Amino acid sequence: METLYRYNLPENLIAKKPASPRDSSRLLIYEVAKDKITIDIFKNIAKYLPKNSALVMNESKVLPVRLKCYQAGNEDLELLVLLGECDKYILKGIVSRRLHNGDEIFIAPDLKLKVLDASYKVYKFEANFPMKDLEKILKRYGTTPIPKYIEHENLSEDFLRKKYQTVFAKNPGSAAAPTASLHFTPRVFKSLERAGIEHNFVTLHVGLGTFAPVLPEHRESGKFYEETYEIPSSTLKNIEGKNVVAVGTTVVRTLETYGKTRVPAGKSDLFIQQYFKFRMVDTLITNFHLPGSSLMMLVEAFLHSKGSKRHLKEIYEFAISEKFRFYSFGDSMLILP
Secondary structure, X not given: OOHHHOOOOOHHXXXXXXXXXXXXXXXXXXXXXXXXXEEEEHHHHHHHOOOOEEEXXXXXXXXXXXXXXXXXXXXXXXXXXXXXXXXXXXEEEEEOOOOOOOOEEEEEOOEEEEEEEOOOOOEEEEEOOOHHHHHHHHHHHOEOOOOHHHOOOOOOHHHHHHHOOOOOOOEEEEOOOOHHHHHOOHHHHHHHHHOOOEEXXXXXXXXXXXXXXXXXXXXXXXXXXXXXXEOOHHHHHHHOOOEEEEEXXXXXXXXXXXXXXXOOEEEEEEOOOOOOOOOOOOEEEEEOOOOOOHHHHHHHHHHHHOOOOOOHHHHHHHHHHOOOOEOOOOOEEEEEO
16 A cells, blocks of 8 residues: 555544534535635535535435345355346345355345356346345345444444435445435535535446455556446536536546546446546545545545645544544545635
8 A cells, every 4th residue: 555545543533423413524624725724514514615616416325235145055145236236137246255156145045146257356146036126125134334344333224224325315226325425414405505506416326436445457557346327417517617516536436437438327437546637526525535545546636636735644644633533424524626
């Protein structure tokens, strides 16, 4: 891991639970042009955004896609279903231990999956049930795919299905929440409306392209794992000529994929790192990310593109000194040009 993306985080600053209410989380505002840091509360974010801003948010919905499965004569295993990558014939996911082509695993005695292709990190399965029933099966047998660092916090499944979800989630398909949007509440939307700031939506179903480890080949190729995205024509129309505020890294990847390809829907394998040319996004709202993650690299690239005098690591070290809470349920940061 490069020094630029490594930092030491005290255990007590890993957020194990969300702020209550959501918009009471802390907000670090970094104005690049002034090299100025301000600290506030997220509910006040509207007062820091330029008047001609248009927010763009990811309305993908997290489903309980983590399944405990078993294999006859073998130990149990875990399957993380990448719902956004499934189709009406094939289920795709990653498993907790090695399987081989032809192996069969069971979700329940009458629900079976057969491995069709185990040659890649993302396995392909054939199901013995109609794929149109998959969402219903996940809701019955699955659990919310929370990050490993909060797995032992005894948070109930009912709690997680409500709290590890944005208030506007709509399109099912994500294996993790677009966490920068977890801070938004009806109260925040009302304050944005009073300030004349619009919000718009895209969909990117969060999968490996958001949370997988970065490998050397990703850095070399500029490509990452594919995720399905869609940008409504109304969003593209509404943000034209505006200060585009991306709420989260998934929105950045969605908009910048469009900026590069001019294709409003499809698969994004975009890996954003230093020296990337940003075409769409002017301002960024984001959380504090894991060391060495693709998300941290994306935010560093964004800072560099705006001429920042500071590296992201320096801002993180300031946030740590001010006791900000990190990761999925943690506090947030607004980066202004």
